[in-house]
Amino acid sequence: MADGTTADVSLREARSVLRACRLCPRCCGADRLSGQKGFCGAGDAPRVFRRGPHHGEEPPLSGTRGSGTVFFSRCTLACLYCQNFPWSQEGRGADWPPGRLAETLRELRRAGCHNWNMVSPTPWLPWIVEALEAAKRDGPGLPVVYNTSGFERPQVLRALAGTVDVYLTDLRYARAASAAEGSGFGGYAETAREALRVMWAQAGPLRTDADGIATGGTICRLLVLPNRADEAVANLEWIAATVGTELAVSVMAQYVPAHRAAATPSWERPVTREEYGRVCDAAERLGFDNGWIQDFGRRTPDELVGYRMREDT
Numbered sequence: 210m211a212d213g214t215t216a217d218v219s220l221r222e223a224r225s226v227l228r229a230c231r232l233c234p235r236c237c238g239a240d241r242l243s244g245q246k247g248f249c250g251a252g253d254a255p256r257v258f259r260r261g262p263h264h265g266e267e268p269p270l271s272g273t274r275g276s277g278t279v280f281f282s283r284c285t286l287a288c289l290y291c292q293n294f295p296w297s298q299e300g301r302g303a304d305w306p307p308g309r310l311a312e313t314l315r316e317l318r319r320a321g322c323h324n325w326n327m328v329s330p331t332p333w334l335p336w337i338v339e340a341l342e343a344a345k346r347d348g349p350g351l352p353v354v355y356n357t358s359g360f361e362r363p364q365v366l367r368a369l370a371g372t373v374d375v376y377l378t379d380l381r382y383a384r385a386a387s388a389a390e391g392s393g394f395g396g397y398a399e400t401a402r403e404a405l406r407v408m409w410a411q412a413g414p415l416r417t418d419a420d421g422i423a424t425g426g427t428i429c430r431l432l433v434l435p436n437r438a439d440e441a442v443a444n445l446e447w448i449a450a451t452v453g454t455e456l457a458v459s460v461m462a463q464y465v466p467a468h469r470a471a472a473t474p475s476w477e478r479p480v481t482r483e484e485y486g487r488v489c490d491a492a493e494r495l496g497f498d499n500g501w502i503q504d505f506g507r508r509t510p511d512e513l514v515g516y517r518m519r520e521d522t
């Protein structure tokens with residue numbers, strides 16, 4: 210039952226998982242152990258672009274000492290506006306030998322990072338699960354952040370129960386046409402919404418320690434896209450009606466027409482202040498008390514400026 214709705218995936222059976230890869234919803238079936246590359250371009254060794262403390266995530270993740278990020282190469286989506294396309298789509302990075310990922314997790318722990326933040330982890334899950342277990346055997350475990358576009362299979366998410374502490378996910382589109390053009394998968398909205406439900410059932414609301422650092426839970430990012438603010442509003446309405454407004458949401462203004470977007474009609478400009486304001490207003494109107502908005506005009510991912518939408522009372 211390779212793609213059934215109830216069958217689980219054992220990420221520890223790496224060889225059988227990678228023999229006909231179905232780690233992401235594309236289920237392309239690539240035999241990655243025989244030299245085939247999947248739709249995402251992933252092969253038979255984890256490929257990493259960059260790692261280190263990162264201060265551009267939401268405040269409970271970055272804290273004061275940074276989020277311990279590993280930016281994996283390759284991605285299961287194919288966004289025409291991707292700012293990271295040199296490594297997400299063109300594969301820049303290096304194949305890591307056995308043991309290096311676990312050693313990197315130990316380095317991030319020694320550096321004082323607040324968590325282990327796996328960015329675009331899906332194609333590499335068997336290696337990630339193994340490395341996390343190895344790093345936890347010889348030192349304290351850090352909260353594990355699963356940093357994803359939201360394009361995930363429920364079966365795979367269920368296999369991550371007990372491994373992932375914080376889901377940091379996205380909802381990008383509400384219309385199939387936008388998802389097909391923007392990311393190459395028309396069914397993104399249904400897929401990412403179902404994934405969010407599974408994450409929420411597993412991890413629940415965001416939890417922090419006495420210093421405000423995330424220890425577990427779920428955060429959902431809504432990247433406001435040009436000419437598509439209504440889709441972000443529709444996703445907020447869907448969250449409010451199904452998951453609930455307890456979910457921490459991060460409304461993002463940082464879209465720029467990177468990669469192929471600059472030459473693609475309707476994607477070729479930044480988001481306007483009015484579009485961004487419309488989504489922020491909707492978040493407030495719907496009663497999302499937990500989360501962050503960005504300082505409009507500061508558009509790089511490293512300049513996320515977070516503050517609460519409304520004080521807790």
Ligand code: SF4
Pocket residue numbers: 230231232233234235236237238239246247248249250251285331332
């Ligand atoms: S993770 Fe990559 S190789 Fe695996 S199913 Fe998805 S696109 Fe194919």
